[in-house]
Amino acid sequence: MAVINRDPLTAPHALRNDALLAVVAAALAVALALFVDDGRRPDALGWALLLACHVPLAWRRRRPLLVLLAIVVCVAPYHALDNTHTAPTPAAYIALYTVAVTGRPLRTVLVGVGVITLSTGVMLTVSAHEALRVLQISGWVVAVLFCGADVRFYRQYVASIVERAERAERTREEEARRRVAEERLRIARDLHDLLAHSITLIGVQTSVAAHVLSADPERLDRETVAKALDDIAETCRSARGELRTTLEVLREHGTPDVRGPLPGLGGLPDLAEAARLAGARVEQTVRIRQAPPAVGAAAYRIVQEALTNAVRHAGPEPAVRVDLVEREGALHLSVSDDGTGPAPGGTPGFGIVGMRERARTVGGTLDAGPRADGGFEVTAVLPLTMTGATGEGTG
Template identity: 40%
Template sequence: MEEQRTPAAPTWGGPSRWRQGPPGWDRWNEQGHGARWPWRSTLLLTVFVFVGSGFAAHAQHGDRLALDPFSRALLLVGSGLLLWRQRHPVFVVFGTAAVALTYVAAGYPYGPVFLPVAVACFSAVLAGHRRAAWTAVGLLWAGHLLVAHWLYRRLPPAGDHPTSWTQEIAIATWVVAVVALSELVRVRREQWSRERAERAQAARRRADEERLRIARELHDVLAHSISVINVQAGVGLALLDSDPEQARTALTTIKAASKEALGEVRQVLDTLRAPGEAPRAPAPGLDRLPELVEQAASAGLTVEIEGEAPPSAPGTDLAAFRIVQEALTNVVRHSGSRRARVRFAYEHGVLWLRIDDDGPATGAEAGGSGNGLAGMRERAAALGGTIEAGPRDDGGFRVLAVLPWKAKEDNR
């Protein structure tokens, strides 16, 4: 069967939305496409700015100008610009900075007028316009320095005095804090995105490996069984008229082989229908080697077994069984020899598994997929072992597998 990696990945209920970032986090994107209008947050912030500015005007009465229609218009424009912060973050961050600087230069009281600038800066940084955000906030601070220390004599209110440097340091600290918080959230957001991509990639990789394993299992099961069926069908057709009893025996072998293949295919497919559940039947291992020898004999191949492998973990035992199965299948398909030798040697935690036939190669089209040797190498590599396969000098063919093999009694 053709071994193809499929990139789909069933997961346990899908990744949690909270693990991808806070709810609504996907609305933040560089261009703001598809972003909703942030009506509620903008309205709440506008109310807060108006109420806070009212308290600030009361507290700074006599030092700064009282609020008038123009000041309220500036507050409304500065807060209202935030409606476009997700769609046009650069325009909004410069616009709110200009409005705040105009408000302060006009002599109105200090207060939450700078809050829209902080929100706009935050949005611009998250949208990827970091330099624009830094520039806008830096120009606002520089403009405030110019107004508070050089232009205050020409600007309202009358009799104003320069701002203390302690207040300037506080404003500079506020600017740095806003930018630092924006950068911190941006970095954290990028980490969330990177982690989400890594989780998705890991899920795809696990799905690829699982489907490759299933494809390998199906190939090994079907290739062996169909080879036996193919040989016996040829025998039955040849003897149908001259030796009906032998033809009946061939058909009986075909029935048994197809039944066993269907059972193993059903076992493999059950893992797809009910992922995570234990298999209903144990995976085959070297304890079923006599059955494999009997099936090979029904296909006209005599198999000699030398040595014995100690018991091992199910996954390792299955790999060894499938390697022997595929090697014998290839002998049936491609070799003119009707005799094969399987030799086991275990030493220092390593199993040496060798399958030989005396050839010669038939050169006939056997109808296989050409993935048998690749599947054996993948099974060995998954365990940290190796596979060598190729013709011998005397015309035969050899498959040599070297597998790490830790016996069960050593795992206690």
């Protein structure tokens, strides 16, 4: 089966194998010439022509038509001299099979018609009886050609199956690489949001404690310092727990899609309280009954990043308003502040880019920029029907 399935043009050791085949066919031809009474026994010229017709078989894969033509050139005078007609038959059949197995069907048909016609014409020079006999056994020629064409079609069928299997394997590998890339991007966004939010709050709370310690060392407000330190500890604990949930997916040995619980709209009050502890004056309005988990997670992360940016860039004690409203089958989200915004000429970060990516993962849109009356605003529209959208798991 390996020989049948293998492409003859790319088979290993083709020249060596074909040379051995030519030797075996020549030995068989000599035996037929010696022991079969089908014409007279070859003389010196007949033996020379009979052996010479087997030499081209060593190159039958590379030039099948030229090999067949060379065999015909040797066999035609051999038959015309009325030597044993059966002897060169194996070499002729091997050449015909090679033409059929390596060529197109039209070429195979034309070669078969040409060989039968030429053989009949050569035998007519010997006798009409021999010509009639060639016509009678021409079915063997057709059978050899049909066998070669059938093997060719079978090889094409096997090659197409192998090609489809390889393409399917490549597709699976590409899909796996795509999912790995998406997972890495998801984790990078989560880590950015978590660390940026937590570190910003810790920085603000640390500044409060440092200010209290340095403002009036003689009249130290221990209660304020203790509260600031407690807020820092609480922020660290919260960040540590969320960070552990996010990174558990990297240690997961079971199903790759097993992830921690998604943050959702229920966590928005905690975000607002954390921003208040950092000095922001936060007003929050949530008028939505229920949202899909992926949409709730995206909204949570967008609000988290927007509040982080407000605390970081809006100046001291900014007034921040957070609105989430369900309208026309979508969640309309808005986070606005009255601060000064980021300093001009500063190095842009990945916060707004990450928020836009989160909105796109659930099929939504996001805009962010300065407001006409001062301050900065982030608005997003997230569809509540997840048709065709890619939900995102967030640790």
